[in-house]
Structures are given as C-alpha cells and as structure tokens.
Amino acid sequence: MDCYKRIRKEDKDIYRAVVGEEKRQAEGLELIPSENYVSRAVKEAMASSLTNKYSEGYPGKRYYGGQEFTDQAETLAIERAKKLFKAKYANVQPLGGANANIAMYFALLEPGDTVLGMDLSHGGHLTHGHPVTYLAKIFNFHQYKMKDVETGEIDYGAMRRTAKEIKPKIVLAGFSAYPRELDYKKFVSIAREVGAVSVMDIAHIAGLIAGKAAKNPFDDGFDIMTTTTHKTLRGPRGGMILVRESEELAKKIDKAVFPGFQGGPHMHQIAAKAVAFGEALRPSFKRYAKQIIANTHAMEKVFKKNKARMITGGSDNHLILLDVWTSFRISGGEAEKLLDRAGITLNKNAIADDTRKPMDPSGIRFGTPAMTTRGFTAKEAARVAEIMIEVLTKRDDVTVNRAKREMKKLALAHPIPESFA
Numbered sequence: 001m002d003c004y005k006r007i008r009k010e011d012k013d014i015y016r017a018v019v020g021e022e023k024r025q026a027e028g029l030e031l032i033p034s035e036n037y038v039s040r041a042v043k044e045a046m047a048s049s050l051t052n053k054y055s056e057g058y059p060g061k062r063y064y065g066g067q068e069f070t071d072q073a074e075t076l077a078i079e080r081a082k083k084l085f086k087a088k089y090a091n092v093q094p095l096g097g098a099n100a101n102i103a104m105y106f107a108l109l110e111p112g113d114t115v116l117g118m119d120l121s122h123g124g125h126l127t128h129g130h131p132v133t134y135l136a137k138i139f140n141f142h143q144y145k146m147k148d149v150e151t152g153e154i155d156y157g158a159m160r161r162t163a164k165e166i167k168p169k170i171v172l173a174g175f176s177a178y179p180r181e182l183d184y185k186k187f188v189s190i191a192r193e194v195g196a197v198s199v200m201d202i203a204h205i206a207g208l209i210a211g212k213a214a215k216n217p218f219d220d221g222f223d224i225m226t227t228t229t230h231k232t233l234r235g236p237r238g239g240m241i242l243v244r245e246s247e248e249l250a251k252k253i254d255k256a257v258f259p260g261f262q263g264g265p266h267m268h269q270i271a272a273k274a275v276a277f278g279e280a281l282r283p284s285f286k287r288y289a290k291q292i293i294a295n296t297h298a299m300e301k302v303f304k305k306n307k308a309r310m311i312t313g314g315s316d317n318h319l320i321l322l323d324v325w326t327s328f329r330i331s332g333g334e335a336e337k338l339l340d341r342a343g344i345t346l347n348k349n350a351i352a353d354d355t356r357k358p359m360d361p362s363g364i365r366f367g368t369p370a371m372t373t374r375g376f377t378a379k380e381a382a383r384v385a386e387i388m389i390e391v392l393t394k395r396d397d398v399t400v401n402r403a404k405r406e407m408k409k410l411a412l413a414h415p416i417p418e419s420f421a
C-alpha cells in the first residue's frame with residue numbers, strides 16, 4: 001500500500017476506510033452491473049494536481065488564467081470521446097450521469113415541458129422522471145413500458161400514440177435495468193414524427209457501444225446521448241453529453257452545463273476520463289466488451305437450464321434481472337443479503353409491474369462488467385451462476401459458507417488488473 005503512505009501516517013481513520021474498501025474489492029465478487037475497476041493510470045490522473053485548478057468555461061474560453069494544461073486535458077477528453085462514439089460534439093464536464101441528464105433537460109426544455117421516457121419499474125432510471133426527484137416537479141414526465149415482459153419488447157404502438165397525444169419535447173430512451181437492445185430506429189422515427197429531440201441515456205451500456213459489442217444509437221439517428229463514464233466504460237466517476245451533429249443542440253448543451261447548472265469543472269476527473277477513453281480506443285477494449293456479453297450468456301444459460309425466471313427471458317447485454325420471488329420463493333431483499341453472506345455482491349431490484357414493495361421487491365439485478373475486467377472466463381461466470389442457484393435454493397449455513405470460500409478463491413485467482421494495455 002505504498003501509494004497510501006501519507007494518508008497512513010497523517011490520517012489513520014481514513015486510511016482504514018481506504019484499505020478496508022480495497023481489500024473488500026480484492027476478495028469479493030462484484031456483480032453490481034453498474035460497477036467496475038479502473039486502471040492505475042486512471043487513478044493516477046484522478047489523484048493529480050489538476051484537482052487544484054479552477055477552469056470555469058471551456059478550452060480556449062476560460063474565466064481564469066493558467067489554463068495551458070487544463071485545456072490540453074479537456075481537449076484530449078473531448079476528441080477521444082467524439083472518436084469513441086462517432087459524435088460531432090462532446091461535453092465532458094458533467095460530474096455524473098444524473099448531472100448530465102439534468103443539464104440535458106435544462107438545455108432542451110422550459111419548466112412544464114413534456115418528456116416521454118421509460119417506466120422505472122420496466123428498466124428506466126430515477127432521473128427519467130420518477131416522482132421522488134425534483135425533476136418531476138419541474139417537468140412533465142410520461143412513461144412507456146414493455147409490451148411483453150417475457151421478451152422485453154417495448155410497446156412501440158402505445159408509445160407512438162402517447163407521443164402524438166402529449167407532444168413531448170424529448171423522447172428519451174435508455175435504462176439501468178433492461179437486458180435487451182432497443183429498436184433505436186423506432187424511437188427516432190417517433191421523435192421525428194412529433195418534432196421531439198431524441199435522447200438515449202447510454203449510462204449502463206456506454207462501454208458495450210464503445211467496444212462495438214452493442215449498436216451505436218447515433219448510427220440510427222439519435223440526436224443526443226448522455227452517459228456516465230464509470231460503468232461499462234470503465235473510467236472515473238463522472239458524466240458526459242454527446243451530440244451527433246447539431247451545432248445548435250451542442251451550444252445549448254454547453255450553456256446548460258456551464259454556467260447553467262454546474263460551477264468549475266473537476267479537471268482531475270476530466271483528465272482521468274481522457275485516460276479511460278484512450279484505453280477504450282485500444283483493440284483490447286473490443287475484446288473486453290465482447291467478453292462481457294459472452295459471460296452474461298454463460299450465466300443466462302445456467303438460469304435457463306434451471307428454469308429460473310429472467311425478466312425478458314434472458315439478456316443481450318451485461319446484466320440479468322432475475323425474478324427470485326417466482327423462481328425461489330425468496331424476496332429480492334433477502335436474496336441480496338443471503339448472496340452477500342456468500343461473498344456475492346449484487347442488488348435487489350423491482351421487476352416490471354412488481355407486486356412487492358420497492359424496499360423489498362421480487363427481483364435481483366446483477367451483471368458481468370466487473371468480473372470480466374478481472375479476467376473471468378465464460379466457464380467461471382457459469383460457475384458463479386450455479387453457486388447463486390445453490391445458495392438461493394438451499395440457504396443453510398454450510399452451503400453459504402462453502403460458497404463464500406469458493407467465491408473468495410475465484411476472486412483471488414483473478415487479481416484486479418492495474419493496466420489494460
């Protein structure tokens with residue numbers, strides 16, 4: 001732990017939290033589909049002196065002097081992001097995915113304007129208009145859903161009818177708990193029909209798109225994409241907004257991010273984004289993205305064989321939603337705790353039209369991005385799924401403890417890599 005020698009000497013309490021978390025990550029099996037491990041190079045950029053600098057504005061147009069190197073870092077992040085996602089414009093300043101979405105709404109809407117987004121219980125995200133968010137007090141959100149929970153097909157007919165009726169300014173695609181690829185062309189055609197801007201929130205699948213293991217929504221005509229940079233994209237915690245080609249939209253986005261919504265950009269994070277985008281441009285990242293999906297398919301096969309109910313019947317991406325209530329007569333909350341005791345970290349999750357309460361829903365959500373970064377093969381991913389089924393079925397201490405030992409061994413056999421070069 002040489003890189004923490006100063007904290008160790010000068011702040012023992014935080015030192016304990018830092019190395020405790022590091023050990024937890026090294027020994028545990030991380031199945032939360034929104035988590036990943038960054039490279040040492042990304043960490044070095046995050047820990048750099050760029051954090052000391054105020055850089056309000058954009059490269060070449062700042063409010064303070066001394067921007068020679070911050071401009072270099074931000075310009076590199078922008079250029080690499082554009083190349084990675086085939087965008088004409090990129091804003092790399094949003095501090096997170098929620099910030100990116102909020103800035104996007106403020107760029108495109110007036111208070112009271114209408115957005116058509118995916119229902120949260122069908123896979124959408126809180127920031128897509130859930131009543132608990134302040135966004136829902138400012139804008140008018142309507143939801144579309146899946147037509148068939150067993151296949152995951154979106155009800156595009158109902159969506160088009162709703163769009164014609166409510167005339168949204170934004171047609172929003174994207175999700176945090178949906179295991180299928182969307183029909184992007186249908187979204188774009190509905191948006192164009194009603195004169196809305198089409199936005200895809202790629203927070204969860206940005207890495208799959210960058211690694212060409214999933215379709216790029218820009219290829220089918222989406223106007224804007226918002227994203228996080230820390231999920232499958234494997235960069236530092238942060239957000240980003242991409243614009244396919246409209247200069248007018250890009251200008252609105254830039255203004256909304258700063259000065260509209262945020263203050264000074266976090267230049268150390270932006271430098272780290274540039275490093276991560278550089279990593280994602282390498283051929284090895286394509287192999288990574290492909291393996292994420294191969295590992296999901298390996299797990300999917302085990303659940304299918306054991307007749308466990310997966311929402312939409314399976315998965316095309318990096319995550320699986322398992323209806324543990326129907327499959328194993330255990331609630332999502334209890335399943336989360338039980339598997340945690342077995343050394344497997346994942347989260348409880350509502351399933352479509354869940355009959356159980358949000359704090360203890362019917363499902364669990366898990367995925368393969370983190371284990372794939374550690375180098376898990378399809379065979380090992382399948383073994384994790386087998387262990388999950390055994391634990392969820394038997395639930396006794398002997399089974400749980402045996403699972404925990406095996407999971408720790410498997411994790412330690414795949415140390416978190418320092419580099420993806």
Ligand SMILES: *Cc1c(COP(=O)(O)O)cnc(C)c1O
Nearest residue numbers: 096097098125175176201203228
């Ligand atoms: C994770 C996520 C976000 C929010 O990102 P934060 O960085 O946590 O603010 C937004 N949209 C979707 C679809 C997400 O999955």
